[in-house]
Amino acid sequence: MSRRLFPFHGGVHPEPHKRESNTTPIRAMPLLPRYVVPMRQHIGEPARPTVHVGDHVLRGQIIGEAQGYVSTAVHAPTSGRVVALEPRPAAHPSGLYDLAVVIEADGDDRAVAFQPLDWRNMDASALRNRVRDLGVAGLGGAVFPSYVKLNPGAQRIHTLIVNGAECEPWITCDDRLMRERAGETLRGIAIMRHCLAAERVLIGIEDNKPEAIAAMRAALAALDADDARGVEIVAVPSIYPAGGGKQLTYLLTGLETPSGGRSTDLGIQVFNVGTAYALWRAVELGEPLISRVVTVTGHVAAPGNFEARLGTPLVDLIAAAGGELPGATGQIVGGPMMGFDLMDDAAPVTKAVNCVIVKNATLFPPRAPDLPCIRCDACARACPVVLQPFDLYWYSRAKDFGRAQSYHLFDCIECGCCSYVCPSHIPLVDYFRYAKSEIWQREREKLAADQARQRHEFKTFRLEREKREKAEKFAKAAEKTKAAAGAPVDADAERKQALLKAAMERAQKAKEAVQPKNVDNLPPAVQREIDEIEARRAAARDAAEHPADAGADK
Amino acid sequence: MTGSPHVHVGNTSVAAVMAKVMAALIPGTIAHAWFFGPGIWVSLLLCGLFALVLEALLLRLRGLPLKPFLGDGSVLLTAWLLALSLPTLAPWWLYLIGTLFAVVVAKHLYGGLGQNLFNPAMVGYAALIIGFPAYMTLWPGPIGAVDHSLTLWEAFDLVFAGQGAVSHDAVTAATALDTWRTQTRLGTPVDDILTRPMFGWIGARGHEIVAAMYLLGGLLLLSARVITWHIPVAFLAGIVLTSGALHLIDPAAHADPLFHLFSGAAMLGAFFIATDPVTAASTPRGKLIYAGLAGFLVVVIRTWGAYPDGVAFAVLLMNACVPFIDDYTHPRVFGHKRASKP
Numbered sequence A: 001m002s003r004r005l006f007p008f009h010g011g012v013h014p015e016p017h018k019r020e021s022n023t024t025p026i027r028a029m030p031l032l033p034r035y036v037v038p039m040r041q042h043i044g045e046p047a048r049p050t051v052h053v054g055d056h057v058l059r060g061q062i063i064g065e066a067q068g069y070v071s072t073a074v075h076a077p078t079s080g081r082v083v084a085l086e087p088r089p090a091a092h093p094s095g096l097y098d099l100a101v102v103i104e105a106d107g108d109d110r111a112v113a114f115q116p117l118d119w120r121n122m123d124a125s126a127l128r129n130r131v132r133d134l135g136v137a138g139l140g141g142a143v144f145p146s147y148v149k150l151n152p153g154a155q156r157i158h159t160l161i162v163n164g165a166e167c168e169p170w171i172t173c174d175d176r177l178m179r180e181r182a183g184e185t186l187r188g189i190a191i192m193r194h195c196l197a198a199e200r201v202l203i204g205i206e207d208n209k210p211e212a213i214a215a216m217r218a219a220l221a222a223l224d225a226d227d228a229r230g231v232e233i234v235a236v237p238s239i240y241p242a243g244g245g246k247q248l249t250y251l252l253t254g255l256e257t258p259s260g261g262r263s264t265d266l267g268i269q270v271f272n273v274g275t276a277y278a279l280w281r282a283v284e285l286g287e288p289l290i291s292r293v294v295t296v297t298g299h300v301a302a303p304g305n306f307e308a309r310l311g312t313p314l315v316d317l318i319a320a321a322g323g324e325l326p327g328a329t330g331q332i333v334g335g336p337m338m339g340f341d342l343m344d345d346a347a348p349v350t351k352a353v354n355c356v357i358v359k360n361a362t363l364f365p366p367r368a369p370d371l372p373c374i375r376c377d378a379c380a381r382a383c384p385v386v387l388q389p390f391d392l393y394w395y396s397r398a399k400d401f402g403r404a405q406s407y408h409l410f411d412c413i414e415c416g417c418c419s420y421v422c423p424s425h426i427p428l429v430d431y432f433r434y435a436k437s438e439i440w441q442r443e444r445e446k447l448a449a450d451q452a453r454q455r456h457e458f459k460t461f462r463l464e465r466e467k468r469e470k471a472e473k474f475a476k477a478a479e480k481t482k483a484a485a486g487a488p489v490d491a492d493a494e495r496k497q498a499l500l501k502a503a504m505e506r507a508q509k510a511k512e513a514v515q516p517k518n519v520d521n522l523p524p525a526v527q528r529e530i531d532e533i534e535a536r537r538a539a540a541r542d543a544a545e546h547p548a549d550a551g552a553d554k
Numbered sequence B: 001m002t003g004s005p006h007v008h009v010g011n012t013s014v015a016a017v018m019a020k021v022m023a024a025l026i027p028g029t030i031a032h033a034w035f036f037g038p039g040i041w042v043s044l045l046l047c048g049l050f051a052l053v054l055e056a057l058l059l060r061l062r063g064l065p066l067k068p069f070l071g072d073g074s075v076l077l078t079a080w081l082l083a084l085s086l087p088t089l090a091p092w093w094l095y096l097i098g099t100l101f102a103v104v105v106a107k108h109l110y111g112g113l114g115q116n117l118f119n120p121a122m123v124g125y126a127a128l129i130i131g132f133p134a135y136m137t138l139w140p141g142p143i144g145a146v147d148h149s150l151t152l153w154e155a156f157d158l159v160f161a162g163q164g165a166v167s168h169d170a171v172t173a174a175t176a177l178d179t180w181r182t183q184t185r186l187g188t189p190v191d192d193i194l195t196r197p198m199f200g201w202i203g204a205r206g207h208e209i210v211a212a213m214y215l216l217g218g219l220l221l222l223s224a225r226v227i228t229w230h231i232p233v234a235f236l237a238g239i240v241l242t243s244g245a246l247h248l249i250d251p252a253a254h255a256d257p258l259f260h261l262f263s264g265a266a267m268l269g270a271f272f273i274a275t276d277p278v279t280a281a282s283t284p285r286g287k288l289i290y291a292g293l294a295g296f297l298v299v300v301i302r303t304w305g306a307y308p309d310g311v312a313f314a315v316l317l318m319n320a321c322v323p324f325i326d327d328y329t330h331p332r333v334f335g336h337k338r339a340s341k342p
């Protein structure tokens, strides 16, 4: 039972605040009159709507289909009529609107016929395609389409790591899920393992969740011997961010995911426990992903966990938890370490929303004004990635982005440990986000400029070619009149071909050259992130240019 | 705009860090007053007052808010460290000039809190020892080694009027480090030197107890995680290894490592001065190199230099190397094969 663990560098111990919401069972939400279902609920391409205003839909019916490889389907959370298909507020740090299907419930909650899958005997690729159409995406917050991750591809996956660490304070949805639905979760894990053909499964749970650990161990003992083989439930120390994918991988195996790479490079795949449960529902019951467990906690009357349909407006979700108490000062979506301030509580629950925390001034006091960095290196001691945040801060602030990048700015996982411990109260992570977005923006501008240059070069090349060809034609015509027709045509064509090829190669090289160092292996989320960051950029730049110590070095 | 994280550990601030360091200085300061008389209270008071006034003035001049910066405690800590490094019976203007160099030159001309390259207290000390070497010998002798033990009022008199009921000669004495250096250079036998009244059990009389109290305070800082072990351990190891080697080569000319550790400002330097975060190296390996070399330089300066102690110049010299040391000692980042080169 006692597996050797590999503690990662740094980490912090924020107040856990788990008891507020983890003592009551997961509650069901009443059927709401209206659901707002965004098409972008996962990383990658958003789903393409397949319904029109006025259509009648059934619960579980596809209303948005996967579009492109990294994408997955979106389904109707209940039966009813599509009353709008338009941009709506979304739960995003940027406050951007997303295209959503608005469904007016008819109250019958009638479902399409669900088809359980015989996953043990199915063709692997057919199974994955079904998982794509059933809408399963990572429920730990990253919402990567699961069917993609279930494809081992050319890599051999020897270890499946299942993340039940839930290291962020306040959040308890995975805790409750493991306590109440351990058996189903383990069977979902068995499906994952089957797809990946992994020999061993390590389920990491922070030791501040003894009930969840006990429930999972009991369920494991009751599991089919075949499915239980090589599965181990490991209690890991409670230290933030033990639930970070790379941190948990290291903690359990001692293997470091290469910078810019993925855990699959090590033969390891990582899933969240909530995803395993959703996969079980999708595969064994044939039921698409239309609801998830969400923690509602903080300054509300009755904190707890809710089985909320995707599309449930957050304002209704908060109301289900007894509503905000007097003195509420806003909401955080996600945890306090990495979550973001909600801009509009009309935004709905999506596959990415695991927690809503209602703030008040005592639980979340306003940040103290920042002082200059005193190089105390508390941040470096706390950083799980072994960065030197004060250096990154210095270079980000000085807009020396090249140096920031060469000191591995893009390895920063924005976990917030550094800001959390900084005695000068510097919002370090804000600076890092700002620097990253500036670098992306510059790369994008460079790319655009390069493309424009290439277009221009090609145009010049084409014009010259046409001119030359015309001249050659004249010359040929003139020759023809002089003598009988020769055969220089072939050589000529070959020359043209070579010229064209050279131009293409040049263009290709130029394109490769603009691939920025250190940002090449970014996940497909980047495009989306750039959009979001765009919206934050102006504000971030503002913050960076007017810190409390403004003028300290000017 | 502020994004995540939405919480802060809460019990830390620059003022809290500085307050912890000052609290850790209390045992050493009390021991100082016990062995060397109440002069330290006078110099501490003067340095503290001058520092606060100068800091406020400079903040005003630079158009910065007074409250957050005066309240951060950093200037008081600087003043305290300076007072502990200076002889306590010097004229009042010496403390003013020392504080001026520490606060105005070393701190604010470099950009203020967090921006200074050199340790402010040590800059103040160095300026005085270069400019006013004669006054820098006005150390009261330890109790038992001088004829007269001072009262607080007599100390005030000496500092402000220069003369009073007692003369400087009656209460000051050469330090053990000074005596050792001059006497070994004269060829006095070691046994004879060590019986002089300014020598104690293992180091300098009185100073050894004060040093032990600094050690105690330093251990408190370590346990409170205000500092890490790297700098004090490397600093002391630098002293021990260098002085140990010299002592092995020629015991008649070189004092043993214990004497070096427990005289002068070695302990103060190891735990309170070399560890000043702003001016120290900040990577783990960098700290070892920075402090190890500083310890080495302390012994070198004490042995061959012209100054009574080597801590200030050793630390200042290493301060100048910090940007370079930090750049070349970046730790290996998670997921990378090698440490990054600048």
Ligand code: SF4
Pocket (backbone or CB within 6 Å): A372, A373, A374, A375, A376, A377, A378, A379, A380, A389, A390, A393, A418, A421, A422, A423, A424, A425, A426, A428
């Ligand atoms: S914790 Fe804050 S003050 Fe300390 S080194 Fe890091 S950024 Fe600077």
Ligand code: SF4
Pocket (backbone or CB within 6 Å): A382, A383, A384, A385, A386, A387, A389, A411, A412, A413, A414, A415, A416, A417, A418, A419, A428, A429, A432
């Ligand atoms: S936010 Fe980035 S720099 Fe700060 S501790 Fe986390 S990984 Fe390190």
